[in-house]
Amino acid sequence: MADFNSMQEAVIGGNLPEATRLTQEALDEGTAPSAIVNDGLIPGMLVVGEKFKNNEFYVPEVLIAARAMKGAMALVKPFLKEGDMPALATVAIGTVQGDLHDIGKNLVAMMLEGAGFKVMDLGVDVSPEKFIEAVSDGASVVALSALLTTTMPNIGRTIEALKEAGLKDGVKVIIGGAPVTQAYCDEIGADGYSPDAGSCVDMLKALIA
Amino acid sequence: MAQTRRELLLDALHCRPTPRTPWVPYVGCHGGKLLHLPADVYLRDPEYIATGVATAAERYRADGLPVVFDLQVEAEALGCELVWSSENPPAVNSHPLAHGLDLSDLPEITPDSGRLPVVIEAIRRARARVGDEVALFGLVTGPFTLALHLLGSDIFLEMVLNEERIHALLAYCADIAGRVGEWYREAGCDVVAAVDPMTSQISPAHFAQFIAPVAAPLWQRWAAVGATTALFVCGDAWRNVPGMCATKPDALFVDEQIDLVAMGEVARAHGVAFGGNIPLTTVLLLGNTDDARRAARQCIELGGATGYVLAPGCDMPYDTKPENVAAVAEVVHGDFTGEIAAKEAAAVTIELPDYTKPGEVLVEVVTLDSLSCAPCQYMVEAVRAVEAQFGGQVRWVEHKLKEDDTIPLMMALGVKSIPTIIIDGAVTFSSIIPEATKLRESIEARLAAKA
Numbered sequence: 319m320a321d322f323n324s325m326q327e328a329v330i331g332g333n334l335p336e337a338t339r340l341t342q343e344a345l346d347e348g349t350a351p352s353a354i355v356n357d358g359l360i361p362g363m364l365v366v367g368e369k370f371k372n373n374e375f376y377v378p379e380v381l382i383a384a385r386a387m388k389g390a391m392a393l394v395k396p397f398l399k400e401g402d403m404p405a406l407a408t409v410a411i412g413t414v415q416g417d418l419h420d421i422g423k424n425l426v427a428m429m430l431e432g433a434g435f436k437v438m439d440l441g442v443d444v445s446p447e448k449f450i451e452a453v454s455d456g457a458s459v460v461a462l463s464a465l466l467t468t469t470m471p472n473i474g475r476t477i478e479a480l481k482e483a484g485l486k487d488g489v490k491v492i493i494g495g496a497p498v499t500q501a502y503c504d505e506i507g508a509d510g511y512s513p514d515a516g517s518c519v520d521m522l523k524a525l526i527a
Numbered sequence: 528m529a530q531t532r533r534e535l536l537l538d539a540l541h542c543r544p545t546p547r548t549p550w551v552p553y554v555g556c557h558g559g560k561l562l563h564l565p566a567d568v569y570l571r572d573p574e575y576i577a578t579g580v581a582t583a584a585e586r587y588r589a590d591g592l593p594v595v596f597d598l599q600v601e602a603e604a605l606g607c608e609l610v611w612s613s614e615n616p617p618a619v620n621s622h623p624l625a626h627g628l629d630l631s632d633l634p635e636i637t638p639d640s641g642r643l644p645v646v647i648e649a650i651r652r653a654r655a656r657v658g659d660e661v662a663l664f665g666l667v668t669g670p671f672t673l674a675l676h677l678l679g680s681d682i683f684l685e686m687v688l689n690e691e692r693i694h695a696l697l698a699y700c701a702d703i704a705g706r707v708g709e710w711y712r713e714a715g716c717d718v719v720a721a722v723d724p725m726t727s728q729i730s731p732a733h734f735a736q737f738i739a740p741v742a743a744p745l746w747q748r749w750a751a752v753g754a755t756t757a758l759f760v761c762g763d764a765w766r767n768v769p770g771m772c773a774t775k776p777d778a779l780f781v782d783e784q785i786d787l788v789a790m791g792e793v794a795r796a797h798g799v800a801f802g803g804n805i806p807l808t809t810v811l812l813l814g815n816t817d818d819a820r821r822a823a824r825q826c827i828e829l830g831g832a833t834g835y836v837l838a839p840g841c842d843m844p845y846d847t848k849p850e851n852v853a854a855v856a857e858v859v860h861g862d863f864t865g866e867i868a869a870k871e872a873a874a875v876t877i878e879l880p881d882y883t884k885p886g887e888v889l890v891e892v893v894t895l896d897s898l899s900c901a902p903c904q905y906m907v908e909a910v911r912a913v914e915a916q917f918g919g920q921v922r923w924v925e926h927k928l929k930e931d932d933t934i935p936l937m938m939a940l941g942v943k944s945i946p947t948i949i950i951d952g953a954v955t956f957s958s959i960i961p962e963a964t965k966l967r968e969s970i971e972a973r974l975a976a977k978a
Contacts, residue, residue, distance in 0.1 A: 332687065373766060377728040378683040385684065418610060418618040421680050421728075467808050467844040468614040496762070497808045 320344035322358040325390070329362030330369075332382030334389045341390040351397040356434075359394075363387050363432030364519070370429075371516030377425065380515070384428040405436035407490075407526050410452035411461035412444035414476055417469035422495060425515035426461060433519040435459075446472075446479030453485045459522065462508075464495040473498070474506035490525050494518065533662040536590040537717060540755050540778045540800045542834035546902070548827045550859040551664070551802065552852050554583040555596025555842040556616050561586070565613035566845055570597055573645050577652030584661045586849065588856040591662035591718065594650045594711075596842040597642075598722055601668045601703055602676035604641030605633050614845040622679035630699050633677070638710050647714045654715035662718060665711025666759070669723020670700040670741050686733055693737060701741035705748045712754045719749045720757035720780070724841070726771070727762030734770045742774040750777075757802075761841040765789075772797035782840030783807070787829035795834060802836035805855065811839060811847045816854035820866060823858040824928065828896055861895075861945050861958075863937065870934050877935040882952040888973045890914070890923040891949040893933060893942050897925055905960045906946040913966045921970055951977075 321340060328337035337359075344354050366383040369375035375383075409430050413423045420442045431437045438452055449460055460480065464470045473493050480486040492510040493503055503511035510525045512518040530538075536549040554561070558579025559569030569575045580592050597616040603609050606628075609617040623633065634640065638647055646665075653663055668676070674696045675682050686693050708719040726738055746756040758771055761782040771779055772793055778800035781790055787804060794801040803826070805811060810822045826837055837859060843852070857865050880889055890910055894903035907925055914921045926933040928945065936942070941954055948956040948966070955961075955969050 373763070376730045376733070378686045378733060379730065381680075381683045382687045416612065418620060424680065466615055467812055468612075468846070470808075499809065501809075 320347060320349040320354065320358065322353075322361075325354070325358030326362035326365065329359055329383055329387050329390070330365050332379065332386050334386045337386040337390040338393060341393045345393065345397065351394045351399075352402040354394050355391070355398070355403055359387055359390055360432065360434055363429070367429050367433065367516040367519050369516075370425075371514060377421070380425060380428065384432060387432055403434070406434045406523070407459050408436040408438065408457045409459040409461050409522075410438045410440055410449060410455075410457035411463070412440035412449065413442040413463045413465070413495075414469055414472040415443055415445050416472055417464050417466055418442045419463075419465035419495075422465065422515070423461075423463040426463065426494065426518050429515045429519050430461075430522065433523075435522070446476040449476055450479060450483050450485060453480065453483075453489055458489055459526070460489050460491045461518075462491065462493045464493075464498060467497045470495065470497050470502070473502075473508070477506055477508060490522070492518070492522055492525070531660050532588075532590040533659055533717065536662045536836065537755060539834060539836050540718065540757070542795075542798060542800050544833050547861070548830065548832075548835060548837050548859060549590040550588075550837040550856065551591040551593075551662075552583060552587045552589050552855070553593055553596055553839050553842050554579065554587070554589075555593060556614070556845045557843045557847050558583060560845050560847070561849065566615055567611040567613055567617070570595065570616060571642065571645060573648035573652055576645070576649035577656050580649075580653040580663070581656035584657050587852050588860055589661060591664055591836075592653075592657075593664040593666050593720075594653050594716065595646045596666055596722075597646075598666075598668045598672055598724075599676070600642050600646055601636070601673055601707055604636050604643055605677060605703070607676050616842070619676045622677060622681075624677045624696070625679040625681055630695065636703055636706065643707070643710070647710055650711055650714035650716055663716045664718045664720055664757070665708060665714075665716035665754075666720050666722050667704045667708045667711065669721035669726065669758070670697050670704055670745070671729075671738055672723050672725045673700040673703060675725050683728075686729070686737060690736075697737055697741050701745050705745055708745075708749045708754065709752050712749065712752045717755060718757055718777075719754040720759050721745060721776075722759040724759070724761040726767060727760055727764035729767070731766050731770050734767045739770055739774050742771075742776075746774065746776045759841075768793050769797075772799045775799065778802060778836065780836075780838055784840075787826060791829070791831050791835065800834040800836065801830070802838045804840045805838070807840045807844060807847075811851050811855075812844045814851060815848075816850050816865065816869065819851040819854040820858050823855040824895070827858070827900075828898075832900070863934070863943070863945070866934060867938050870938060877932050877939065879936070879939055879952065883977075885977055886920060886974075888917075888921050888951055888970050888977070890921055890970065891926055891936075892923065893926045893937060893945055893947045893949065894928065895945055896927045900946075902958075902960065903946045906948060906956075909960055909963065909966060910948065913963055913970065916967065917970065917974075920974060 325340045462473045490509040493508045512521040556566035559566045607619045608621040610620045611617045756776045757778040758776045759780045763784040780802040783804045783806040897903045897907040
């Protein structure tokens with residue numbers, strides 16, 4: 319019987335060797351790959367998000383946990399069959415045009431991935447056109463990040479571009495970054511805002527429920 | 528001789544009492560806006576920077592100013608590529624240590640590296656322009672933020688996986704910071720501050736393990752060349768604030784994510800001064816002058832009378848509204864002309880009390896708030912002491928500026944400064960706290976006139 323508790327603990331503690339060992343053991347024992355992901359790895363990453371939200375974990379602890387998660391996922395992925403792991407949604411994420419800051423955006427991407435979303439990471443300095451392209455390629459959520467007060471308006475411009483392309487109604491747009499606030503979110507007509515990467519998962523889950 | 532604004536600020540930074548709260552607007556790339564120049568032109572020219580500092584000193588009536596607010600200067604000198612923009616400081620676009628280089632491969636840093644000569648010359652010229660009147664801050668990239676520039680976000684993983692490498696990297700970055708701070712001090716800065724925003728992203732345990740051992744010697748190194756020292760952080764650094772104070776810079780500056788009252792308690796317990804935290808975006812950039820005044824008053828009230836410096840949360844955005852910053856300066860300097868004009872324009876009026884009641888004199892004290900403003904407190908105490916001697920013939924009230932009716936009352940009665948004592952509607956003592964005899968005589972004269 320696979321030890322899902324220990325697997326979760328290995329992810330939470332960022333213990334890559336232990337996470338991969340337990341995952342390999344479970345696979346060897348014939349545990350369903352989807353169970354390893356859903357009952358072992360993802361619950362571990364959700365705890366990480368929770369701890370980040372509560373200031374028990376900081377950036378290094380999150381990254382080290384994500385690394386353990388990723389290592390274990392790499393073992394499971396070849397055995398996952400189509401339909402085994404329906405993604406919660408496909409999220410196109412990027413830092414908006416003119417802004418090169420990626421730490422916050424990367425954390426959100428990891429959290430979403432760790433919670434079972436499919437993530438298309440478009441990188442930094444992403445033009446509205448690239449976000450539009452990603453929606454055409456199947457993203458149903460657009461996640462926009464900005465660190466600078468001067469690039470924050472490009473969040474609004476990206477939303478306008480989605481509207482002009484007739485795509486806004488078909489997607490959820492979520493936003494975040496140091497200068498961004500709920501008031502700004504309401505003002506520009508984004509669908510969701512979260513102050514940190516940990517709360518982003520809950521916010522998005524509620525949004526698409 | 529009267530104290531200069533610079534001396535007032537330095538007193539506060541060393542936790543000595545000051546007659547008012549000193550104020551340091553972080554004019555970085557916003558200096559370019561003041562001169563109608565793009566940030567990428569402004570931040571590369573010592574004459575423009577010095578002019579920006581002098582302009583801000585006058586327009587914002589600053590007690591101290593940073594000369595340059597750009598956390599990429601050292602990174603650029605060490606080989607990081609920058610991307611420039613017209614309304615922001617540049618951003619680091621490459622991390623040499625992430626691409627196979629070792630610390631020993633990085634160029635030697637000298638006062639002639641990268642833009643350091645621009646900053647050093649800007650400090651000299653700014654000093655010549657503002658003289659001894661205004662304190663100058665030399666802002667140095669903090670060790671952790673510089674390490675992040677050099678290594679990229681791998682640093683967070685390496686803190687767990689390769690501790691020795693990170694200890695060595697931070698020691699290197701602290702040495703760079705130490706040297707740059709010494710050059711800035713020699714060029715004429717009063718205060719040398721490490722700006723280390725990324726330290727809000729790590730746990731107290733990691734702060735104690737990696738940052739504290741290099742931070743404490745850094746303050747000592749700068750203090751040894753006569754600088755007042757400070758640490759600037761931004762973001763929710765609350766859990767690291769005790770650890771930061773324990774490294775003993777002279778002062779710690781925080782942004783609006785930190786509660787100023789709690790901050791003050793921790794800082795005072797460590798004998799460290801502190802500063803902050805007018806909200807940058809919601810107030811200075813997007814708000815109006817009323818928002819700015821309200822935020823400034825609130826910060827001054829929460830920061831308390833000793834060892835507190837009013838400042839924005841972080842580098843002011845390029846497009847910050849100059850009138851908002853000037854409104855903060857009005858509050859700092861107890862000048863209400865702008866505010867009164869605004870209320871007049873809005874035609875706010877109130878009903879005045881009845882000043883004709885026989886046998887009773889009404890004494891009104893207009894204050895910022897006697898609980899937080901020392902001169903206001905003495906003014907109120909003076910009234911309270913005299914009141915007792917009149918056995919019920921004197922009634923007194925305090926009007927705090929933050930109360931809605933106070934400004935209209937000041938307009939109606941012609942009060943121009945704070946604190947002020949009004950006796951039956953007549954402005955009698957302004958700013959200067961009256962001696963008990965003078966105050967008593969004034970009240971007696973009024974009682975006699977009413978009899």
